[in-house]
Amino acid sequence: MNFPKPPVGMLPGDRVSYSPIVNRKPLKLPGKARMVVWTITNVEEWDPTQTLPRTVLTPPAGGSPMPDIPNWCWHEYGNRVGFWRLLQVYDEFKIPGVMNINGVAVSAFPEMVKACVERKWEFIGHGYTQRNMQKVENERADIKKCVGLIEKATGKRPRGWLGPGLTETWETPDILAEEGYDYVADWVLDDQPVWMKTRSKPILNIPYTQECNDVAMMLIQHHKANEFYERAIDQFEQIYKDSKDSARVMAISVHPYIMGAPHRAKYFRAIFQKIRKKKDVLFWTGSQIADWYKKVGPKAE
């Protein structure tokens, strides 16, 4: 089907050709490892003067009166308290962290940045603010500002990108490649990394998740807290089985204001208590996955 082309950028199908996973040459991980798990922590600073990205409480009689202080505070709880609970889990199970952070949050929460830098976490760009990329005035400037703030605070340029709410314009991958990004995680279309065409050099897409993601599960689908654990284990067991002959990647994505709430924290911990024991599973960052795939995977066309 020839869908009408956008004026700038590309259609998804023009960046990545269809490829059934069963037809690909097997991917091998180092040693006896068969799959990789990467865990992404999303840290944001919400602008109290704008409509908030998510809410837990609606106002009496509905509507969306501004400002929305209760839901702003509900999110801020994650930064003041919840994040520090998640950090205990990462420390306990020696999980290499991936900090997916808004540029503005880098400045707002220096204590969190310091804790992650000390632990050698990977920082990836998550927009300058928590606003849809389609609504950002100047996408390139937004991406540049985010890169600059992360580099300044951590001493390293971010190599990976995950858009706020995974949003992209038709042009986002082109801009990311031009701004020096090695990988993006917005495309939840596969269990393995895939090369994406851009108008300059190709960029790698790493498997992220809207399935094992606390925003989707807790805030949209309204599952009980233990379902986050149950689903992660079901997801893990299937991917582990599928990885017998060719390596696959599983992502787990959390937000401190959701899984960092006291009544949910133990279910997050229980995931790692169960899966961290597996000797043939690697716990990696996005950059480690990208570097491995560039070495052993197919070359970009």
Next chain:
Amino acid sequence: MSTPMIPRERADYSAIVDRPPLKLPGKARIVFWTIVNYEVWDIGKPMARQLLPAPTGVPLMPDVVHWGFHEYGMRVGCWRFFELFAKLGIKPTLSANARICEDYPRVAEAARDAGWEFMGHAYEQGPIHKEPDQAAMIKRTMDIMEKFAGKRPVGWLGPGLTQTLETPDLLAAAGVKYIGDWVYDDEPTTIKTTNGPLVTLPYTIELNDIPVMLIQHHNSDYLLKMAIDQFDRLYAESAHRAKFCALAIHPYISGQPHRIKYLEAIYDYVNKHDGVLHWNGEQMLDWYNQQPKAAP
């Protein structure tokens, strides 16, 4: 008038791990704070919450169905609460629209006579943004409650926790000492207002029957499960620093026959633990104000 402060100007970011632990008296380690919400839903206005969408999907006025849904709480559900808390010897914080003193004196008197703490919760139920004169409404609320209960309330919770940017300034001016609207921490904090400091107490929109039952549509027993998980975690952390576990309930939700047993079971569970204080907001405030240096 200058632009009102945004939240970050009222309170700097502060990581809980960077603060010295707060200590409760004696061997106490955690405060269990029960907040009961009694409201007035004016039949002349849209109802605050809806359970049953109108057949065409368009809400019509008057909304007798949801007026009745709420009224059940004031006729029946609240008496299940009174019985439970009398049996337990707990005196909760009553977050009440001041108008309950006029429309439901029987209920308001029962709460007053049982020694519950009266906390300001606006004159009637509706977002504070729609108040034409917020300062006057706050004063009216405080005055009515003071006259009725014989004591001016020290606490405030906005309807649905709603605030405009200037609300904390107006509340401090009206003599409010603490608010529950800022659910951004596990501990009490002090925020800036143009009329002096104001304390925030850790209220909850997690362990609260509105989001859990009416918005997220969980099974009735999930409030109990969530309360156990919430309490277990906070209790474990209270080995190192004082913790606070709030529970917010409404008579038209948790006072329903199919839900009340789960509420009762929450207290059975919590009371099996040592070192639990059932304090109201004013008791928490008094304790917090005596701490050497109020935490940020």
